[in-house]
Amino acid sequence: MTVPGTLHVVGAGLAGLAAGVAAAKAGVRVAVHEAAGHAGGRCRSFLDERLGRVIDNGSHLVLGANRTALAYARATGGIEAMLAAPAAFPFVDLVTGKSWTVTPKRLPAGIGEILKALGLPWTGKAETVASRLGETPSFTRLWQPMCEAIMNTAPDEASARMFAWTMRKALLGGSDALTPWIFPAGLSAALVAPALATLSLFGAETHFRRRLKALEADTLVFDDAEVPLGPADRVILALPPWVTASLLPGLVPDLPTRPIVNAHFRCAQPVELPRDSHFLGLVNSSGHWLFARGDVLSVTVSAAGALVDMDNESIADRLWDEIRRALGMPPIAPPPYRIMKEKRATLAHDNHTVVVRPGPVSGRNGVFLAGDWIASPWPCTIEAAISSGLTAARLALARPGLTF
Ligand SMILES: Cc1cc2nc3c(=O)[nH]c(=O)nc-3n(C[C@H](O)[C@H](O)[C@H](O)COP(=O)(O)OP(=O)(O)OC[C@H]3O[C@@H](n4cnc5c(N)ncnc54)[C@H](O)[C@@H]3O)c2cc1C
Secondary structure, three states: OOOOOEEEEEOOOHHHHHHHHHHHHOOOEEEEEOOOOOOOOOOOEEEEOOOOEEEEOOOOOEEOOOHHHHHHHHHHOHHHHOEEOOOOEEEEEOOOOOEEEEEOOEOOOOHHHHHHHOOOOOOOOOOEHHHHHOOOOOHHHHHHHHHHHHHOOOOOOEEHHHHHHHHHHHHHOOOOOOOEEEOOOOHHHHHHHHHHHHHHHOOOEEEOOOOEEEEEOOEEEEOOOEEEOOOOOEEEEOOOHHHHHHHOOOOOOOOOEEEEEEEEEEOOOOOOOHHHOOEEEEEOOOOOEEEEEOOEEEEEEOOOOOOOOOOHHHHHHHHHHHHHHHHOOOOOOOOOEEEEEEEEEEEOOEHHHHHHOOOOEOOOOOEEEOOOOOOOOOOOOHHHHHHHHHHHHHHHHOOOOOOO
């Protein structure tokens, strides 16, 4: 049954966009309210004037196992701006100089290690990725980079149970589960602009530069307007945890976060990575994943606590030196660069934090919660954000079968 009122979605990150798209396509009146001047939140592109290129706030990758994210991209048409790359993950170790490629059929790990990573036998609730896999021969070359990339949390604090769940999805989730989907035209072209176009096509309102300041029983109090809520209206707060906590005191516990740093370098000409790959995993280095998009090389540092407080020039020097060595370039100074620091990029996925996350029901009549940090088996990812938006829309509209 369609709710005859309006579904107000506050926050136009991927969780809010997903909720809005699902509801608007189902014929529901939708209004999206976003504090920033643009949608996409932590997953967006922008024109960097210094580099003269459209860059992403940080390089993102989606796996074939991220079924809900791909369903959203298909429903909005954004999938046309994504590319399914071959399921081959090249790595180089900057200390030993060794390189190798991980494919679904060629994991550099024995069956005993793989079973442990998959959570078998039983994984205790206090186990971390390091306590479970740290002594295995493939820890440095496989499990550690996977843990940092997927969970943005150092292995000595990352929840082994959550890691095992993502490994089961990736390794046992079907032949395409490890297919890496990349964003050759940027994140916004695939995940944001098509969603906004879909919202507009289905008659949804979108309001930018509109920050929610308070949530009263019958009113949404924004900085630029007060929006009355009728009895048939519903609200989805698709906001970061600390904002939700300030609007609904007592509901959200203190959830620690971890930073991600990205460095984008504009090279003199297009750069090709080894094996014609779009990305390269770096081991025994500060940088973790190197992405090439034309003449822009971007390197991601996950769980970047050690780097985030350094000045940009020192970060650029250090990461450029690693890139140069990984690609066998001569010792030249860094080309023009942009450093992006996302200080609260994701939650810290430690065993305490992942179990105290609240669910999508706020306890306030007609108000539901979405966001990558809402309780689910997934760590904070595109998949978690989009799934949470869909779940919140299903609950708000009392339509358990709602899809994109
Ligand atoms: C650098 C980086 C790299 C990443 N890499 C990957 C990756 O490779 N793969 C992957 O799957 N995931 C990755 N992620 C995670 C992914 O980007 C996030 O999980 C996802 O974007 C979160 O979406 P969200 O909608 O839950 O939250 P957000 O994007 O934070 O959206 C919240 C929105 O609410 C708005 N807002 C805040 N306060 C208010 C208010 N008071 N009123 C109105 N609006 C408000 C914000 O402006 C924002 O638009 C990465 C994240 C970062 C930062």
